[in-house]
Amino acid sequence: MPELWLPGAERHPLGDTAPTDKQYAPRVIWHITWDKNGTATKPADLVPFGQLVRYFTGGGSGAAPHLLWDPFTGRTAQFYPANSRSKSVVDTAGGTRTNRTGKVCIQVETLFFPYCRVRGKTYATVRDTPAKGLSKILAWGRSWGVPDVWPMGTPTWNANRSERTWETRGGHYGHGQVPENRHTDPGPMPKWPTTGPKPKPGAPPFPGRQTFGPGKTNDSIFLLGQQLVRRGFGKHYRVGPSRAWGEADRLNVQDFQLAQNWSGADADGVPGPETWRRLFA
Template sequence: MPEQFLPGAEVHRLDDAPMAGDGGARAGWHITWDRNATAAAPADLVPFDNLVQYFAGSGAGSAPHLLWDPFTGRVAQFFSATSRSKSFVNKAGGVETNRKGNLLVQIETVFFPYCQVDGRVYATVADTPCVGLDRIVEWLRSWGVPDDWPMGWPDWSSQRNAGIWDSTSGHYGHSQVPENDHNDPGPMPLGMFQTNTAARTDRRRLDEEVR
């Protein structure tokens, strides 16, 4: 069985609770968007430890499964993989969001547009080094999340289809989840699945050479 906690993650466990159990494995992507910056007025990235403290404390009511820093690869985990997390809005009597399916791992990327790190400004997550993204995708794949964005690769627009969300496994941006009004995470790296596949192929080839 896959591991409940991402190997290497810093665990700050909150209150696990069951999923709806109505089928499918999904991943939901967010950015923390803790500051509003512009190309003309960039701002320094909020420290990872500050956000860990927030989600483990006063922000526990909106905590994700994972908090990921794409500049260092650090990951904190607040819920086990098969628990619900709390980063999506879920309206009473509406479409299920946080508890949808058998698995819905939500990832908050430590990022906001035009954040500044070591003197360089980054407009999108896709522009960052994305350190550790491969191991997150590999872990999600081990839980049955397919390498696909059922509503298309995310950008800064919002596109929501309750039927697709309800019936289809895969990766979803916050901008693609019913009942929500955020348009993050913005563009994600186009090679996030291909790179992982290549790495897995390289490991298989190495194993064969060793044998």
């Protein structure tokens, strides 16, 4: 089982844990603390890390995330284990379970506000920071099955939201992209560090529908499963993709097809040429 607590993070468990809705794909939500307002002409000094820890373990515990992350030092503090919901997004009664959606729904508060000043230098966006410690957080997310993708696009200050995408796609989301929320943070984020070989451009040749289905075992099934996970459509895998076709493969393919607004025979869970092309696009 992956680590419930980010290795190396300071632990400040709040208790008050609650399960997530594990039938949905795993995800990470990114915030900024935005505890001050700076401007290009009037920047403000960054708030000390310890002050935010005291806030989230005290009067601000009702809005605490899983992690507080300082992108200037790499320091992290954790308040909830990965398999619990946290409380940093609006969750309207009777609506989408925003704080709970996913096998994990890890929320990260980045110690930052626009035009903060650190050691005499001003930073307009999180993208401008050194982003120290980001790789460790991303690796922890991957260990829980979170793919390195932004299903609603990389964040900007102009937030867009799609409840359908939120409910069907795993990956990384900005606070402003979460349904029921009206925030616009975190703004532009750093580009994710890449690990391993870069994928070859273009889709691999479609091996034919006869390659997939009950009783089939081959490398194309494994390749399909890997790509489904990368695209955020792997929620039905209990362990992960394999070379043997299973019901989890069919359900994950069907989720992808339904996300294309297909129905009937076009969403039967068996990949055809167009499913394959779009999946690998």
